[in-house]
Amino acid sequence: MSASGTNASVASVAEVSSERVSRHHLLDRIYHALMAACVLTLMGSAFLPIVGWKFEWVSLHWMTGVALALLVLIHIVRALVWQDWRAMIPDGADIRNGWRSVRQALGGNGPAPGKPGKYKILQKLYHLAAAILILSIVASGLLMLLKIDTPFWRRNPYWFDAGTWGVIYSIHGAASMALVTLVMIHIYFALRPEEWWLTRSMFRGTISRKEYVDHCDSSRWQASNRT
Amino acid sequence: MQLFRYATSIYGDSDVVIGASWDLLPWFVAAGLVIIVVHAMVKALAGRRGRAH
Numbered sequence: 088m089s090a091s092g093t094n095a096s097v098a099s100v101a102e103v104s105s106e107r108v109s110r111h112h113l114l115d116r117i118y119h120a121l122m123a124a125c126v127l128t129l130m131g132s133a134f135l136p137i138v139g140w141k142f143e144w145v146s147l148h149w150m151t152g153v154a155l156a157l158l159v160l161i162h163i164v165r166a167l168v169w170q171d172w173r174a175m176i177p178d179g180a181d182i183r184n185g186w187r188s189v190r191q192a193l194g195g196n197g198p199a200p201g202k203p204g205k206y207k208i209l210q211k212l213y214h215l216a217a218a219i220l221i222l223s224i225v226a227s228g229l230l231m232l233l234k235i236d237t238p239f240w241r242r243n244p245y246w247f248d249a250g251t252w253g254v255i256y257s258i259h260g261a262a263s264m265a266l267v268t269l270v271m272i273h274i275y276f277a278l279r280p281e282e283w284w285l286t287r288s289m290f291r292g293t294i295s296r297k298e299y300v301d302h303c304d305s306s307r308w309q310a311s312n313r314t
Numbered sequence: 315m316q317l318f319r320y321a322t323s324i325y326g327d328s329d330v331v332i333g334a335s336w337d338l339l340p341w342f343v344a345a346g347l348v349i350i351v352v353h354a355m356v357k358a359l360a361g362r363r364g365r366a367h
Contacts, residue, residue: 253331260334271346
């Protein structure tokens with residue numbers, strides 16, 4: 088190879104390594120940060136009084152809950168209208184790769200798992216579980232607003248009978264406690280070194296071209312460059 | 315340990331469910347800890363096995 092050819096390939100490698108691939112739009116990162124703030128505030132205002140730290144939690148809780156409901160509504164509309172919501176749905180390739188990963192982890196033989204698209208199957212399953220829990224919490228929480236006075240409405244606890252209120256409160260409480268488990272798992276994976284490229288992308292919005300090539304199947308996620 | 319919290323109905327003749335029992339909260343925290351510890355152990359063992367080969 089000539090000197091000019093070597094220089095050209097070195098330049099192209101440097102160019103590729105400095106390229107950034109867009110992963111999370113600024114709006115999605117802001118949504119993630121606001122949602123995290125809401126969820127942590129809601130957990131604190133719900134569970135700290137239960138474990139013994141008494142304070143006036145109701146106002147903080149319902150107002151943050153309404154904010155979370157609005158954020159979730161915006162997220163759903165944005166995902167359905169402007170984003171590729173199918174990227175978050177587990178498909179046949181995810182299930183096949185997931186099974187191969189389990190077999191490999193258990194020391195079995197067989198074909199190696201393929202790379203995921205934008206999201207791994209565990210991320211998709213996590214999102215599904217979080218969506219079910221948060222939608223249950225938001226729906227039951229909005230109904231529970233009927234039992235408190237606010238500047239916007241007067242309480243009316245007679246919309247439902249006692250048994251129905253019990254079901255609504257049970258769904259709200261059980262889903263909230265299950266969300267504690269999910270949040271713990273989410274923070275743990277975000278802190279694991281092999282997942283830092285994903286955690287960084289939630290702050291920076293991008294991943295490096297090398298991270299994209301190493302971790303993702305370009306036929307399943309056609310990412311756009313951001314230099 | 316109970317799964318639900320109960321109160322006496324306004325007629326005083328029966329118990330009604332008023333919500334999920336907060337006794338379950340430590341169990342959900344424990345479930346998260348178990349998943350984290352098991353995953354960390356599996357990854358550590360897999361890493362050790364990978365380095366040995």
